[in-house]
Amino acid sequence: MADITVHLDDELYDKASRVARLDNVSVKELVEDVMRRHLDYVEVMEDFSKMPPFSLENYELHRDADESDEDYALRRSLFQ
Amino acid sequence: MTPPFRRGDMVWSYFPFAETPDIPARTRHAAIIIGAFSATEASRLRGRPVPEYGVAVAVYTSSQVKKFGGNLPIGIIQVSLDRARQNKNNSAFFIDTRIRAYLPIHRDYFPDLDAPNHGLITSIDPGLFRRVMEEFARVNERAREQIVAVGPLRPR
Numbered sequence: 340m341a342d343i344t345v346h347l348d349d350e351l352y353d354k355a356s357r358v359a360r361l362d363n364v365s366v367k368e369l370v371e372d373v374m375r376r377h378l379d380y381v382e383v384m385e386d387f388s389k390m391p392p393f394s395l396e397n398y399e400l401h402r403d404a405d406e407s408d409e410d411y412a413l414r415r416s417l418f419q
Numbered sequence: 420m421t422p423p424f425r426r427g428d429m430v431w432s433y434f435p436f437a438e439t440p441d442i443p444a445r446t447r448h449a450a451i452i453i454g455a456f457s458a459t460e461a462s463r464l465r466g467r468p469v470p471e472y473g474v475a476v477a478v479y480t481s482s483q484v485k486k487f488g489g490n491l492p493i494g495i496i497q498v499s500l501d502r503a504r505q506n507k508n509n510s511a512f513f514i515d516t517r518i519r520a521y522l523p524i525h526r527d528y529f530p531d532l533d534a535p536n537h538g539l540i541t542s543i544d545p546g547l548f549r550r551v552m553e554e555f556a557r558v559n560e561r562a563r564e565q566i567v568a569v570g571p572l573r574p575r
Contacts, residue, residue: 376439376442379442379443380439380441380442384441384571386525386527387441387470387523387525387571387572388571389467389468390467390468390469390470390523390571390572391458391462391465391467391469391572392521392572392573392574392575393456393474393476393521393572393573393574394574396459396461396462397458397459397461397462398456398457398458398459398462398473398474399456399457399458399459400454400455400456401421401422401454401455401456401457401473403425403426406426413552414426414453414454414552415454416556417453417454417552417555417556417559418454418476
């Protein structure tokens with residue numbers, strides 16, 4: 340466990356206090372949570388941001404074994 | 420590799436919130452799979468990384484059935500308690516086909532992906548899935564502005 344001191348300006352601290360009160364947590368817990376979320380974000384985005392976004396050009400709809408031609412075409416059309 | 424999900428599967432997911440659309444939610448949430456997709460050959464040839472198990476497009480569900488009152492917006496399907504029980508759910512729920520997640524099939528978004536059933540809760544009955552498709556299409560045609568797309572692979 341590392342201890343660090345963080346300096347927040349008054350306006351930021353007031354806002355953080357209000358949000359922390361609403362969430363029933365301390366400002367310290369709120370700051371930890373915000374940091375954790377940001378680190379999650381960075382980690383996830385590193386992994387997935389390089390992948391092509393969804394489009395039928397980039398991805399092909401998997402056809403289920405029991406699906407008729409007509410049903411498959413209808414389902415595929417939802418994404419066009 | 421073949422995606423592990425089928426159309427109409429209700430599965431546990433970390434369905435992202437609209438406010439943080441790329442980030443897996445902290446708590447698990449039931450989502451209904453509309454389709455599972457694999458990267459096309461053309462996409463692979465471009466040299467960008469692609470999700471190993473493909474992409475799932477899923478819609479949002481919630482048990483907060485009173486949220487909409489009697490007037491259901493376009494795209495919402497109310498599932499009664501009886502029908503919910505037929506579909507292995509213990510409470511009534513609604514399906515919101517306006518809220519769509521485009522998720523890599525990865526354990527970051529599907530917490531039980533490595534379990535034998537991959538987090539499958541149930542496969543909804545074919546009649547209900549048909550209604551989901553109809554509402555999905557209605558939203559596409561009549562209320563496109565109400566679509567909320569989340570997930571890191573959402574269309575850009």
